[in-house]
Amino acid sequence: MSTLGSGPRRVLALHCTLAFGGAWGGMVKLLGEDLTFVAPDMPSHGRSVDWDEGSSFADTVLAASLSVMDDAPMDVIGHSFGAATALRMAVEHPARVRSITLIEPVFFAVAMADAPDTMGDHDGRAQPFVDAMQAGDRALAARLFNRMWSEAGTWDRLPDRTRAAMTRAIHVVPDTHAFLYDDLCGLLEPGQLDALTVPTLLIRGEQALPAIAAVNDGLCKRIPGAVQSVIAGAGHMAPISHPAETSEAFASLLERA
Template identity: 30%
Template sequence: MLCSETYGTPATPGAPPIVLIGGAASSMDWWHPDFCTALAAATRTTVIRYDHRDTGQSPSSPPGRPGYTAADLADDVLTLADGPLHLVGLSMGGAIAQRIAIEHPGRVASLTLIDTTFAAGGPDGLPPPTDRIRDRFSAPPPDWHDRDAAVEHITADIAACAGTVTAAPDEVRDLARRVFDRTTDLAAAHTNHYAVADGRPLTGRTGDITAPTVVLHGTEDPLFPLEHGRALAAAIPGARLVPLPGMGHEVPPRPLWPAVIAEIRRAVDSVPHTTGR
């Protein structure tokens, strides 16, 4: 059973909720409660944030031995609520959202993809991660049981991914502390998503997605440079690309919340509210 939280009340009974899908090793804590509250108020529907397996208070596997597949991570999202869902996926969460939209098109009301790349069928020649991010990913892990060491490591990870428009230092440290305090096994959280097998084959392609889609991408993303977002938007029929100036590979920072919330609201408002599966 995944750990999750819900914000807001739908103005229309049965309106599809918004599900926030975090990146690899990311618990629900990365989606700030103030952002969730503001998004729920702007869209007049419910917003769900949750802990992936091996993060926060959701079930955990031994480090290096995930007891689930990438397909299971996608299936998990469908257990959070019945009926159609507005999916907002960041990085790995964007790949999860794409997979759901390909395999279960009837369950996806709209799709917002943030700082992500192709889940399947992407073109050759997209730019690789920058040297800065590759160097950071090769840094040795801390003692994940040492709170101070873990907080420093997470803070340094965030700094390596950040753009020139990013979260304030106090917010970053508060996040790192919350992550440490809420996570059952940080070693598993920072290992297993990168070791997970695909599971069942994904037979479709990102270009098969039919849900209304907006692609939000940081102009300074060092992991998936902006060309990934541009190619993704071009491949999905009818998708829009919205570059986010100054943002790196990160959960949208507070200065960009108004723009991000406006785009998610636009996606939500483009879909008639329906009930049922």
């Protein structure tokens, strides 16, 4: 786990798949005098122990995230799978959450319900990754996953240790399918998202995949009072590629939380 910044207001920060808690460093450079980011590493990521491959990965991440929270409610920001976890946390443990900021949550059940055509685009892009995982080639799968969600050519610019870390973590992705696609936790059922009362911000990049745009739009429609911010020029990795713009949007939410 990383503890970043030195400000009085504490934020639980949940990173994306194949990253680690330190990925919030760009935002912390801009907000660290006002905020402290408590940023755990998901299992099989960063300095965390490996996922046991027997438990539900989504349940394990939620439990680990809750275990590092303060007793008092915290602002929660999440990116990608971390954002989907933050959303679940707000629904299932509302007393622990002061506000939620969801950056491109990969909660594809929303897109499947609202804009199923966008999932055809997503699934076509993801198929090479799926094939590599089924073939047992985790190194190739990590490269393809990174290519799908990051800007072109990113993998070739990464240090060997970062590629190795991504390859170590890639096996968690298939286990998240039931949570993200099938809504195993029932977040879309009546009385769940529509009952949220915490201030909520949805963030996506201007270049977000169509399915992600559908997820953000659908969550904004379902969560009372939720607002959305689109980061100009950004893709999926806005907290890292556009920390200033992402920080500005996040700070605006905190002012009203």
